Amino acid sequence: MNTADLGLPVDVPSTALFTDQYELTMLRAALKAGTAGRRSVFEVFTRRLPDGRRYGVLAGTGRVLDAVENFRFDPGVLGFLREKDIVDEETLDYLSGYRFSGDIWGYPEGEVYFPGSPVMRVEGSFAECVLLETVILSILNHDSAIAAAASRMSSAAGGRPLIEMGARRTHELAAVAASRAAYVGGFASTSDLAAGFRYNIPTVGTSAHAFTLLHDSERDAFRAQVDSLGGGTTLLVDTYDVTEAVRTAVEIAGPELGAVRIDSGDLLLVAHRVRQQLDELGATGTRILVTSDLDEYAIASLAAAPVDAYGVGTQLVTGSGHPTASMVYKLVARAESADPKAPLVPVAKKSSGGKTSVGGRKWAARRLDADGVAEAEVIGTGPVPDELAGRQLLVPLVEGGEVVAREPLDVVRDRHAAARAGLPLSATQLSRGEPVLPTEYAQLPSGS
Numbered sequence: 001m002n003t004a005d006l007g008l009p010v011d012v013p014s015t016a017l018f019t020d021q022y023e024l025t026m027l028r029a030a031l032k033a034g035t036a037g038r039r040s041v042f043e044v045f046t047r048r049l050p051d052g053r054r055y056g057v058l059a060g061t062g063r064v065l066d067a068v069e070n071f072r073f074d075p076g077v078l079g080f081l082r083e084k085d086i087v088d089e090e091t092l093d094y095l096s097g098y099r100f101s102g103d104i105w106g107y108p109e110g111e112v113y114f115p116g117s118p119v120m121r122v123e124g125s126f127a128e129c130v131l132l133e134t135v136i137l138s139i140l141n142h143d144s145a146i147a148a149a150a151s152r153m154s155s156a157a158g159g160r161p162l163i164e165m166g167a168r169r170t171h172e173l174a175a176v177a178a179s180r181a182a183y184v185g186g187f188a189s190t191s192d193l194a195a196g197f198r199y200n201i202p203t204v205g206t207s208a209h210a211f212t213l214l215h216d217s218e219r220d221a222f223r224a225q226v227d228s229l230g231g232g233t234t235l236l237v238d239t240y241d242v243t244e245a246v247r248t249a250v251e252i253a254g255p256e257l258g259a260v261r262i263d264s265g266d267l268l269l270v271a272h273r274v275r276q277q278l279d280e281l282g283a284t285g286t287r288i289l290v291t292s293d294l295d296e297y298a299i300a301s302l303a304a305a306p307v308d309a310y311g312v313g314t315q316l317v318t319g320s321g322h323p324t325a326s327m328v329y330k331l332v333a334r335a336e337s338a339d340p341k342a343p344l345v346p347v348a349k350k351s352s353g354g355k356t357s358v359g360g361r362k363w364a365a366r367r368l369d370a371d372g373v374a375e376a377e378v379i380g381t382g383p384v385p386d387e388l389a390g391r392q393l394l395v396p397l398v399e400g401g402e403v404v405a406r407e408p409l410d411v412v413r414d415r416h417a418a419a420r421a422g423l424p425l426s427a428t429q430l431s432r433g434e435p436v437l438p439t440e441y442a443q444l445p446s447g448s
Contacts (some may be wrong), residue, residue: 037338060143061109110416150185210440275306380442
């Protein structure tokens with residue numbers, strides 16, 4: 001059974017309080033002013049990528065769809081809002097029947113993006129769209145940051161599998177989301193069983209140093225693990241002396257021992273020594289797994305080492321130094337009245353300090369060069385140029401309040417691999433640099 005993104009509720013009364021209070025006070029004021037029903041367009045984008053990153057990775061879209069479906073103001077939530085006098089009775093009456101009935105478009109999950117890319121567009125009345133700002137941003141900012149780190153790590157790994165094992169380094173619910181985002185970015189498995197249960201991500205795990213320390217000797221610990229899990233298991237060999245541990249591991253499990261794990265020391269040096277020893281003992285098929293505070297740079301430094309897989313925790317679930325994608329949710333167009341036929345008028349914040357935005361309901365397309373490699377992210381409003389019509393990036397996600405784009409996580413993961421492969425080769429360089437694609441704005445008309 002594929003359990004990816006089945007609309008499962010999170011363990012809270014509803015997702016409706018995953019919001020900031022000012023969204024409700026804006027709603028209250030708009031209802032009183034008669035502007036809450038104006039047709040509006042909000043867009044999610046980032047003004048810049050984290051320093052040194054060449055591309056972003058959109059992740060969390062499936063979780064956004066779940067959150068929108070579960071955005072309901074049940075009696076307990078309404079009672080809280082009434083008790084704290086956050087909104088008035090008119091607003092409470094509106095919220096009691098809240099159901100998002102608009103449309104959401106977005107880049108397909110797993111796609112790459114660049115500064116200014118309208119990765120998600122939310123359309124409907126001002127009232128129903130403004131309430132979704134915080135929950136959408138909290139999901140996309142977290143998951144996209146993790147997926148970007150995962151993508152860099154999987155690229156650095158050069159095809160060697162990566163295991164996500166960062167649950168103990170973050171919030172328990174964030175750990176599940178991080179596992180999902182890491183899988184989108186190219187990781188092969190997770191140690192987190194909640195992620196395996198909810199999203200059908202392959203799970204792995206054998207033993208920690210505590211298991212070795214529990215027993216009277218390392219030999220006893222290895223024997224107990226092999227007797228329980230079989231010779232194909234992974235034995236942790238750095239509790240005491242690595243050389244002695246490898247010898248004991250092969251004696252007990254035989255040359256068919258599945259793998260050994262190294263969790264400390266000079267990983268490059270130790271991996272070479274362990275590989276040589278395994279081969280001399282006849283365990284030529286035994287794999288070497290390394291862990292120990294890895295990031296993309298450490299993984300790249302081990303490219304020439306005889307390492308078969310990597311386990312990554314802390315650096316992954318914290319975005320490898322960039323724990324947010326810095327996305328924003330901005331009103332870019334709105335109608336002049338609540339009349340459904342009223343035309344949209346572009347709107348944009350004008351501010352100093354780099355916080356300006358571009359008004360208008362936008363499309364986005366990726367232009368390719370003669371060899372089929374991406375060369376620019378093109379963004380505009382109004383008609384799409386004929387030469388870009390077949391390269392548009394936004395797809396329908398929600399139509400009339402109904403989700404239309406839920407998909408298996410493996411599809412998302414494969415999409416990201418294809419999107420990254422379509423970028424210039426410099427996209428995977430770990431050295432600091434500008435975004436690998438420039439963002440070009442097509443001629444923006446005065447209306448949209």
